[in-house]
Amino acid sequence: MNQMASSDMTGALKPRPVVVNRLSKSYGQVGVIAGLDMRVDPGEFVSIVGPSGVGKTTLLRCLSGLMPPTSGEVTVGGQKVTEPLGEIGLVFQDYRGSLMPWMTTLDNVAFPLQGRGVAKAEREKIARRWLDDVGLAGAAEKYPWELSGGMQQRVAIARALAYDAHILLMDEPFGSLDAQTRLGLEDLVLRLRRRLGFSVILVTHDIDEAVYMADRVVVLSGKPATVIDTVAIDLGMERDQIATKSDPRFVDYRNRVLSRFIGKDHA
Numbered sequence: 001m002n003q004m005a006s007s008d009m010t011g012a013l014k015p016r017p018v019v020v021n022r023l024s025k026s027y028g029q030v031g032v033i034a035g036l037d038m039r040v041d042p043g044e045f046v047s048i049v050g051p052s053g054v055g056k057t058t059l060l061r062c063l064s065g066l067m068p069p070t071s072g073e074v075t076v077g078g079q080k081v082t083e084p085l086g087e088i089g090l091v092f093q094d095y096r097g098s099l100m101p102w103m104t105t106l107d108n109v110a111f112p113l114q115g116r117g118v119a120k121a122e123r124e125k126i127a128r129r130w131l132d133d134v135g136l137a138g139a140a141e142k143y144p145w146e147l148s149g150g151m152q153q154r155v156a157i158a159r160a161l162a163y164d165a166h167i168l169l170m171d172e173p174f175g176s177l178d179a180q181t182r183l184g185l186e187d188l189v190l191r192l193r194r195r196l197g198f199s200v201i202l203v204t205h206d207i208d209e210a211v212y213m214a215d216r217v218v219v220l221s222g223k224p225a226t227v228i229d230t231v232a233i234d235l236g237m238e239r240d241q242i243a244t245k246s247d248p249r250f251v252d253y254r255n256r257v258l259s260r261f262i263g264k265d266h267a
């Protein structure tokens with residue numbers, strides 16, 4: 001884990017700011033992202049929305065250090081990201097491909113800690129605590145294929161956080177789940193984030209989800225993509241699927257993002 005990120009004695013995280021500076025990315029001759037600027041403050045929850053194919057996954061890959069930008073840079077705490085950092089946790093849409101099928105739920109969460117030199121008993125203790133936190137205490141000995149999609153995504157979240165992630169990057173994490181499971185997982189992530197204070201960058205094409213979860217929504221559009229709007233979501237830390245979504249401010253934020261999304265001026 002990166003030396004500069006740290007937890008204090010209460011276990012609260014101290015995430016560092018993420019800054020994207022004039023980031024461009026091309027695949028061969030094709031420009032996907034052009035001159036994108038973005039900032040995520042410590043503990044902030046930023047949703048990134050944009051149509052399918054706009055470059056959201058490409059942006060997250062650059063943010064995570066898995067792929068270098070063509071030009072520009074990503075910094076965490078002022079330090080240029082050139083490889084995956086321990087303080088950045090990743091949760092992808094495809095839960096089927098993200099867990100090791102031959103490992104139990106417990107081992108899937110405990111495994112990455114091995115690389116950090118944590119002893120076996122301690123790894124399992126940490127993993128059990130995280131499984132408990134995501135509501136899966138009873139599934140520790142089960143294999144991924146014995147779990148529903150929603151449960152597998154909970155394991156992926158536990159695994160990302162068990163590594164002491166200060167910054168969680170999520171790429172359409174609930175996209176292939178049914179509506180009820182999805183709402184439950186949105187609230188789980190919000191609860192964990194309120195308690196632990198990690199930053200979140202959530203990529204989604206679901207505008208309601210983007211607004212419901214975030215402190216700020218960044219709208220991407222164009223070929224190559226740039227930020228066409230940034231909407232601050234002033235709905236407080238406590239969110240509720242029914243009360244928040246009926247709040248006139250929520251409706252207004254949603255309409256603003258939607259109008260940018262479909263290219264209409266917001267009245």
Ligand SMILES: Nc1ncnc2c1ncn2[C@@H]1O[C@H](COP(=O)(O)OP(=O)(O)O)[C@@H](O)[C@H]1O
Pocket residue numbers: 027032050051052053054055056057058059
């Ligand atoms: N590895 C790659 N090589 C070439 N083109 C790619 C690659 N990955 C994505 N693309 C293209 O880049 C564009 C943006 O893709 P992506 O970042 O996956 O968009 P999104 O996640 O918003 O749907 C798409 O046109 C896609 O076909």
Ligand SMILES: [Mg+2]
Pocket residue numbers: 056057058171
């Ligand atoms: Mg994508």
